[in-house]
Amino acid sequence: MTQIDPEQIKVILATDCGSTTTKAILIEYVDGEYRQTQRGEAPTTVERPFADVTMGVVNSVTEIGELAGRRLVGDDGRIISPATDTEGCDIYISTSSAGGGLQMMVAGVIAEMTAASAKRAALGAGSIVMDVIAANDGRRPHDQIQRIRDLRPDMILISGGTDGGTTDKVVQIAELVAPAKPQPRFGSDYEMPIIYAGNKEAREAISDVFDEGGFDLQIVDNLRPVLERENLSPARDKIHDIFLEHVMAQAPGYDKLMGWTGAPIMPTPGAVGDILQTVARLQGINVVGVDIGGATTDVFSVFNETFNRTVSANLGMSYSISNVCAEATMPNVLRWVPFDMDERELRNHVKNKMIRPTTIPQTKEALMFEQAVAREALRLAYKQHKEFATTLKGVQQQRTVGDTFSQQTGGMTIVDNMKLDLLVASGGVLSHAPRMHQTAMLLIDAFEPEGVTALAKDSIFMMPHLGVLASVHPKAAEQVFDRDCLVYLGTCVCAKGTPKPSKPCFKYQLSGDCNESGEIAGGDLKLIEMAPDARATIVITPARGIDLGEGPGKKIEKEVRGGTVGLILDGRGRPLALPEERAACQKTVQGWLDALDVYAEEKEPAAV
């Protein structure tokens, strides 16, 4: 791959090869800025009978070419590069999650320390972590070996011990993996890649353990050289390298596709993480992104430039919908539904959705139920994310006598809803909700943002493409992300605390593109329409004990942006509490839905 000067890049072609669909977008430099101009999609052709991923790529790119009036695929079936006025692109980039994406197993000495760091490295690189093996995971060695043998990961990441720390325990972990001889998913002649990112003094012993053959041992810097610091980049980079060299090389057609791309192919979730990190860094904001799928829900967060990603493997809207109902419990799901529903009928509905994942709700009641399930799936996934995205454990603390009564343990979550600036949604149930008000309401109910938070959705699931683009042209990626990728739903202003029902919660005054003032009572929601391009300054004076970002009872002033929904003022308090009694709960939820006009008769074309 030759390095291209970003200034010379004017036409960018990007594809995301998913398990079922290959999505392509065209980004062009128009009127001094980068804009996404066309999109096309075609079925992915990684499976038999085609067994060549490039066929789907060419099909989707051809569609874009026809729409754009630009010839992108040459007579030889390759993508034309570099661009001229009428044909080709300056750079072609791609992501891939075809064939289940990148699947890894990680291991470390202590589950909450080096093993957790290894998991963070693997998830951050865009993989699915199939299991975490640790010395204290409560399993006997023979159980661990059996588990490793049963799994068929694409690669294994082994960490453990600080530099100069334990050697015995790391070698013990390696000695579990070596005799288990895990088989890779692809290719019989494929040597299982092992990335060792642990105590540097154990490298020789680790090499001896894997010396027998059948493994491709790669050694990188320790991802936890001292317990006080993580060094995940070398491990993540090595995962990407092996993903390209081994995993992708085994998948049909990827060797050809790799020859076409101007930047390394990235796993789709890894690319989503990269674009969120880039945007957070360039705009100096904290971001949370969510992608809710049929089987899994991915949550990404960037707080104070620390990136975390979690995959909730059993929380989804079709294959995993039964698990969501089981884990959240039906009463918790039904609390979001403002009318009585027959539980038996609902269970049938859930099972139907599980075995027919592509069906969509046909009635308003079915839609409301499905969105109630989505709220719980998102809530649980976010809860798991908060538990995973923590400060490092095992770190020495510095105290003063003033800390006598305020000692806190390590491993506290770094996810702080009050500091969250932007919440981005993607995934069918969020992106394709009939009204964007529903998407906004789902996000607010599930994530419970506090203070002032902008809400947006990924219009056409463009974030993976932009993630790869960020690695070659961050500025273009940010511009397209802000202007075309995100559809801003608006801004929500949410009070933290326990406001008294019907008593003043906070006063607000808007000035700028929208001029309005008023008061929000405890338990109330209010929607103020603001056009997508509108900007206004809001001054909020909270009641005593209510916090909107500056501390309880303290006035704040912030700029808010409009959106397809508008400005949402939320006086329900945090944490969000619904009445226990069913009838009261229904009445309360109906009041909230009415306040935001969530399920009103269609007034606008269905969002895409």
Place this chain on the structure above:
Amino acid sequence: MRYAVGLLLALAVAWTNSSRAATISLAPPTDVTSEDVPNDIGTQVLVEWTASVDDHDVPEGEPRALLGYSIYRKVAQTGDGLESIGEAATNASEIGFPANFDFQDVEPIGSVSYGRTQFVDENVEAGTTYQYAVAATGLPDAFSPLALATELVTPEMEYFNIGKLWFLIIMLTISLVIIAFVWYAKRGGEIKVRPIAGLEAVTEAVGRATEMGKPVLFVPGILDINDIQTVAGITVLANVAKTAAQYDAQLKVPTARSLVMTTARETVEAAYLGEGRPDAYNEDNIYYLTDEQFGYTAGVQGVMVREEPAACFYMGAFYAESLILAETANSIGAIQIAGTAMPSQLPFFVAACDYTLIGEEFFAASAYLSHDPEQLGSLKGQDVGKIIAAALLVVGCVLATLAVTTNWRGAKIAQIYISDNILGDEGLVPNADKVAEIDAELETQAQQPHGGGGDS
């Protein structure tokens, strides 16, 4: 002060009696009574009398004729004679005091100065019948005739101290609350105990030691196993040992007492067995250093410097060595978790350690770590007891303030009720005399003209 001087003079009189002949020149006290002090175990008798006519104020500079009263006792049951120091052999079989009572030979069982009309004899035996007599005393060697108590008295032991009934009520309430919480916890009820950072961090500290390939050091204090703090420390040691067994970390326990060493060995061995790791237990890692405070401190410091443990626990009773140990471990970069009930050492531990269990937290560790319903219920019940005590304190302070700053009769009565009945030994019924005093005081104040007004 006046009474004290009188008492000294009376004692002086008693002393001089031994060398000089007594003269009967003073008027005796009258109406002498003796009665069993109620609500005790039968070891006290209250003797009261009406003051002698010679017990009166004198002009300044003039000598006082009557300086005090001497109290005499005789065992009426056996008639063994006067039960006083230097007992006289006078009419041994006679019940009662002889007419020719010899003040020189008989020591009184007690004496009080002039102006006083009560004496509590605290050296009697339950079930024995006594007769009391009182004589006025003055200088030089002046006495009054003996004034005998009108009735004999037999002190008795009482099983219930009615005066402390409130104590019983509060104790029963707390006990019932504890039983209720234990019952609730045993039935699967959730008893929430707030997170204690120091105990939550045990796994973190042992994990750090495992990752760094270094040992865990546990210091169980410098007192013996009979100290409650050492026992609490051993409870925490069980949990640390369990975690160390799970993580396969090396645990070292130097002790300052041989019995603590034995207890610690058994505790750690049980923890390793419980985790299915008996092979990993090494009793040589739990060893005795010395009973000497600073010898022990130096020994532990040596272990720290040589072996550089990654996690240090200090759980027990500590004195001056606390800061020495904590600073040494801090210098080697160890995570430190301390727990002690020694208030003077807590600031040092808080400043130098990562986590510190403070007083009650330390003793709650056992319930917190074991999640045993009985212990959790007991913990919760004790908390309720503390809440009751705190509420009483607040209410008492408010009432005391109101009683002083206002004329509210209810506050004044409630204040004396709390101090005398609930916290004192007046029983359930308020003292009628004190209530009457309050009423009289309030009536007097009501009759006084208001100040500050008047014609200008």
